[in-house]
Amino acid sequence: MSNSAQRYSKTHRKGRQDKHQDREFRGIAQEVENAKSSNEKYNLVWFKPSGRQQDIVDAIDQYDWVGVQAPSGTGKTTTVVWKALSLLGKGYRKIVFVKNPTEVGTDMLGYLTGDKNDKMQAHFEAMRGVFLAFMNKGKLESDEKNGNIVFNIPNYLLGATISDAVVVLDECQTYSPSTLKLLMERVDDSCKLLILGDRQQAYSIKHREDGFTDFLDRVTDVDDKGRYSVEPLFKYVELTTNENKRGAISKRVTEIYSK
Numbered sequence: 001m002s003n004s005a006q007r008y009s010k011t012h013r014k015g016r017q018d019k020h021q022d023r024e025f026r027g028i029a030q031e032v033e034n035a036k037s038s039n040e041k042y043n044l045v046w047f048k049p050s051g052r053q054q055d056i057v058d059a060i061d062q063y064d065w066v067g068v069q070a071p072s073g074t075g076k077t078t079t080v081v082w083k084a085l086s087l088l089g090k091g092y093r094k095i096v097f098v099k100n101p102t103e104v105g106t107d108m109l110g111y112l113t114g115d116k117n118d119k120m121q122a123h124f125e126a127m128r129g130v131f132l133a134f135m136n137k138g139k140l141e142s143d144e145k146n147g148n149i150v151f152n153i154p155n156y157l158l159g160a161t162i163s164d165a166v167v168v169l170d171e172c173q174t175y176s177p178s179t180l181k182l183l184m185e186r187v188d189d190s191c192k193l194l195i196l197g198d199r200q201q202a203y204s205i206k207h208r209e210d211g212f213t214d215f216l217d218r219v220t221d222v223d224d225k226g227r228y229s230v231e232p233l234f235k236y237v238e239l240t241t242n243e244n245k246r247g248a249i250s251k252r253v254t255e256i257y258s259k
Contacts, residue, residue: 066192066237067196068195068196069227076196081131094147094165098152098170123153154175154179162186163190167186169184171197171198172212177210
């Protein structure tokens with residue numbers, strides 16, 4: 001082998017070694033970052049449930065099956081996510097957050113192309129925002145990767161059994177009665193099942209039957225004091241527009257459209 005060929009061979013080998021070492025270093029750095037994110041704590045101290053938000057927290061403490069009827073802006077999802085995060089590692093291994101990929105108005109969001117992850121990116125963007133109020137992006141990504149926080153859509157849960165989880169079914173007024181029934185049947189006795197919705201909101205242009213209203217009609221009744229649960233295993237909590245935390249305009253819009 002000529003001197004120039006030998007020099008080229010050594011340089012080429014060194015280049016491959018350097019690239020290999022760079023990949024190793026990047027891999028180690030990523031593992032350290034992942035471990036750091038995994039070990040980080042959630043920032044739960046800033047949120048203080050107020051008003052009837054505290055009723056939601058108390059209900060979750062006392063019951064494994066809780067339904068929350070609340071209009072937009074009352075903080076029902078934030079309250080439930082905050083409480084769910086506080087329960088991780090205390091008998092519950094994960095949070096399973098389910099939201100229906102329904103279309104809103106004439107925007108056919110439910111027909112987005114792509115696989116499950118593509119649809120989840122679009123439909124759970126706002127929901128990830130709720131979780132990011134209690135952790136940084138790296139922590140959320142780590143928790144999703146490790147299976148501590150699971151975002152899903154109804155079609156991918158039918159037929160599964162969910163264990164050791166806090167299961168949150170969000171915006172249940174967008175579920176059909178049969179879908180909501182099938183989802184509730186997925187949990188075993190090691191879970192908490194939290195059902196959130198607003199009977200006043202209707203999103204689907206298909207005008208399908210509201211599964212949340214159908215369910216509440218089966219497990220609650222109304223007297224002169226309001227709606228209450230008639231199912232021993234189930235606790236019902238209701239918030240009104242007076243609990244709106246978002247602002248005066250949001251509160252007034254809710255009041256106008258609830259008439």
